Amino acid sequence: MDMSTNYMGFDLPHPLVPGASPMAGDLDTVRRLEDAGAPMIIMHSIFEEQLVKEESYVDWTLMQGQDSSSEASSYLVTPYEFRLGPDAYLKQLQKIKAAVRIPVIASLNGHTPGGWISYAKLLAQAGADGIELNLYDLALAPNRESSDIEKESLTVIQAVRKAVSIPLAVKLSSFYTAPVHFVAQAVKAGAGNVVIFNRFYQADIDIENLTVKRELKLSTSDELLPRLRWTAAISGQVDCRLAITGGVQNADDVIKCIMVGADAVQIVSALLEHGPKHLAVLRAAMEQWMQDHEYVSVKQMKGSMSLARSPDPELFERGNYIRILQGWNKPVSRTDAHWS
Numbered sequence: 001m002d003m004s005t006n007y008m009g010f011d012l013p014h015p016l017v018p019g020a021s022p023m024a025g026d027l028d029t030v031r032r033l034e035d036a037g038a039p040m041i042i043m044h045s046i047f048e049e050q051l052v053k054e055e056s057y058v059d060w061t062l063m064q065g066q067d068s069s070s071e072a073s074s075y076l077v078t079p080y081e082f083r084l085g086p087d088a089y090l091k092q093l094q095k096i097k098a099a100v101r102i103p104v105i106a107s108l109n110g111h112t113p114g115g116w117i118s119y120a121k122l123l124a125q126a127g128a129d130g131i132e133l134n135l136y137d138l139a140l141a142p143n144r145e146s147s148d149i150e151k152e153s154l155t156v157i158q159a160v161r162k163a164v165s166i167p168l169a170v171k172l173s174s175f176y177t178a179p180v181h182f183v184a185q186a187v188k189a190g191a192g193n194v195v196i197f198n199r200f201y202q203a204d205i206d207i208e209n210l211t212v213k214r215e216l217k218l219s220t221s222d223e224l225l226p227r228l229r230w231t232a233a234i235s236g237q238v239d240c241r242l243a244i245t246g247g248v249q250n251a252d253d254v255i256k257c258i259m260v261g262a263d264a265v266q267i268v269s270a271l272l273e274h275g276p277k278h279l280a281v282l283r284a285a286m287e288q289w290m291q292d293h294e295y296v297s298v299k300q301m302k303g304s305m306s307l308a309r310s311p312d313p314e315l316f317e318r319g320n321y322i323r324i325l326q327g328w329n330k331p332v333s334r335t336d337a338h339w340s
């Protein structure tokens with residue numbers, strides 16, 4: 001069975017990649033991932049705020065109004081909350097590079113061009129085999145237009161592309177009105193690889209204490225559906241390599257991702273839950289499924305459910321929407337009591 005694929009300019013033996021997470025913060029875990037067959041390592045992100053030097057960090061927090069109210073000081077990050085500062089991040093990258101033989105991808109999360117460019121150069125110099133730009137910009141001000149945000153993101157991609165020659169991926173949020181158009185623009189700006197979609201963690205509210213509750217819940221397969229839809233819409237229309245992240249728990253999920261056109265499938269929650277060895281389990285289950293269904297390669301399966309295969313993708317999607325709504329039936333059991 002030929003499970004090979006190509007992502008971020010690398011020929012990979014199979015498409016199952018551990019996604020950005022604290023797993024890369026621990027060398028032993030990184031080695032165990034490689035032993036389990038990981039074809040590349042994606043480091044957790046370094047955040048733009050971490051790139052601000054110690055002294056200017058004070059200015060930055062003041063600018064953000066951290067000291068203007070006690071409430072503000074509870075939700076802004078403070079330096080000690082960051083796991084690795086810029087120097088430690090570069091050192092960890094070098095340690096990982098020395099420990100494994102697979103490509104190591106660094107991850108940058110920011111929202112202004114400045115810090116990204118110089119740090120992207122440092123990452124490349126430190127030996128990163130590629131960079132994943134983790135784009136995240138929450139538009140909370142009424143005068144910020146979606147087009148402004150998209151332009152800023154594209155400027156960042158262009159600037160980083162110009163600054164380094166190593167492969168570049170952009171990891172997108174799902175908050176775009178027209179994701180296919182934005183992906184096309186991002187690719188034009190220089191990101192040859194696109195990750196769909198980051199999973200952002202929304203804080204809940206503690207109504208007794210009037211505070212925010214920050215709790216990270218691992219994903220479930222339900223989260224895969226919007227990723228499948230948009231990958232199906234992008235693949236075949238935009239010339240780039242695609243990775244799906246978010247909700248991949250089992251081999252069926254991986255197969256769905258490939259069928260909609262993904263070149264790689266990033267996995268985090270399932271590995272955090274079951275450990276690095278789970279990667280090998282998923283890979284074996286995927287291969288078995290492909291054998292049972294007489295596929296000979298990942299390439300053969302890739303894109304078989306892409307919307308590019310549909311004569312009228314918009315009509316098809318609207319048809320799905322209408323059928324799902326109109327096909328709903330009152331559950332036979334349990335809820336009867338509520339309905340009578």
Ligand SMILES: Cc1cc2nc3c(=O)[nH]c(=O)nc-3n(C[C@H](O)[C@H](O)[C@H](O)COP(=O)(O)O)c2cc1C
Pocket residue numbers: 019020021022043044045046107134171197198199216218219220245246247248266267268269270272
């Ligand atoms: C504990 C934890 C830490 C994460 N850290 C990062 C990060 O630093 N950068 C990033 O781009 N994504 C980060 N992610 C998001 C994952 O890379 C991934 O996109 C997300 O968890 C969805 O994949 P999953 O459903 O397989 O978990 C993190 C996820 C978890 C659970």
